Amino acid sequence: MSAARHIIVQADAATVAEAAARRLIARVAAMPVAAVCLTGGSSPQALYRLLATPRWRAEIPWPRVHWFLGDERAVPPDDPLSNGAMAREAFLDRCAPRGNVHMIATATSPDAAARAYESELEDFHHHRPGLPLFDLVLLGVGPDGHVASLFPGAPALEEHDRLVIGVDRANVAPFVPRITLTLSCLASTREMLFLATGRGKRDILRRVFAGEDLPANRARADGGGDTVWLLDEAADPRAAA
Numbered sequence: 001m002s003a004a005r006h007i008i009v010q011a012d013a014a015t016v017a018e019a020a021a022r023r024l025i026a027r028v029a030a031m032p033v034a035a036v037c038l039t040g041g042s043s044p045q046a047l048y049r050l051l052a053t054p055r056w057r058a059e060i061p062w063p064r065v066h067w068f069l070g071d072e073r074a075v076p077p078d079d080p081l082s083n084g085a086m087a088r089e090a091f092l093d094r095c096a097p098r099g100n101v102h103m104i105a106t107a108t109s110p111d112a113a114a115r116a117y118e119s120e121l122e123d124f125h126h127h128r129p130g131l132p133l134f135d136l137v138l139l140g141v142g143p144d145g146h147v148a149s150l151f152p153g154a155p156a157l158e159e160h161d162r163l164v165i166g167v168d169r170a171n172v173a174p175f176v177p178r179i180t181l182t183l184s185c186l187a188s189t190r191e192m193l194f195l196a197t198g199r200g201k202r203d204i205l206r207r208v209f210a211g212e213d214l215p216a217n218r219a220r221a222d223g224g225g226d227t228v229w230l231l232d233e234a235a236d237p238r239a240a241a
């Protein structure tokens with residue numbers, strides 16, 4: 001697969017969540033220490049809830065898996081808009097050892113928060129020399145083609161030296177500053193897995209798959225990693241209208 005995009009279509013959002021859970025388990029199963037980068041938004045929520053159910057929970061080697069975030073909104077950690085709060089409530093708080101949950105702290109400025117999270121990622125990376133940062137990076141796609149908090153036309157897209165940066169202005173709601181992993185950081189993964197479900201995703205997916213220069217097209221796993229788009233039939237722009 002490597003640089004090419006691989007598109008997988010499932011019947012509906014529930015089967016997308018199951019397929020994503022199977023891919024996640026396959027990526028973490030054999031790793032002595034595994035790293036998963038989570039996404040915010042609504043698209044991953046069915047997957048996160050599934051991971052906490054007995055059947056799926058039993059298949060994840062929780063003590064060996066570390067959980068990171070691809071982006072965060074600059075809101076308090078328990079705010080309903082917080083990506084971390086959403087993931088913690090959906091599954092992390094019940095399933096993952098606390099020391100394996102790496103949230104983005106938002107008490108400081110976005111830039112300071114980004115630098116602190118960058119250090120945390122670098123520390124973790126030192127424990128896994130020779131491997132990409134992540135085994136799996138989950139991503140959603142916004143209506144403007146953004147991924148994580150990397151918006152179309154933003155200078156952040158050209159950032160190649162930093163792993164994490166602060167973003168002053170969001171392109172879409174919620175209009176709060178963000179902290180986001182950069183494209184090169186997200187690319188350091190064995191698999192980048194996009195989740196997109198529902199009719200509302202069809203227009204942006206049509207633009208992405210047509211090759212438009214959008215963050216969602218620039219986001220690719222590098223170094224031989226796989227880039228996979230997991231859609232349901234309703235989101236598939238190639239389906240009859």
Ligand code: 6PG
Binds near residue numbers: 039041044073143146
């Ligand atoms: C965020 C997300 C963002 C999200 C897309 C898709 O903080 O908002 O990380 O990049 O993945 O906007 O969002 P939906 O899944 O809600 O459509």
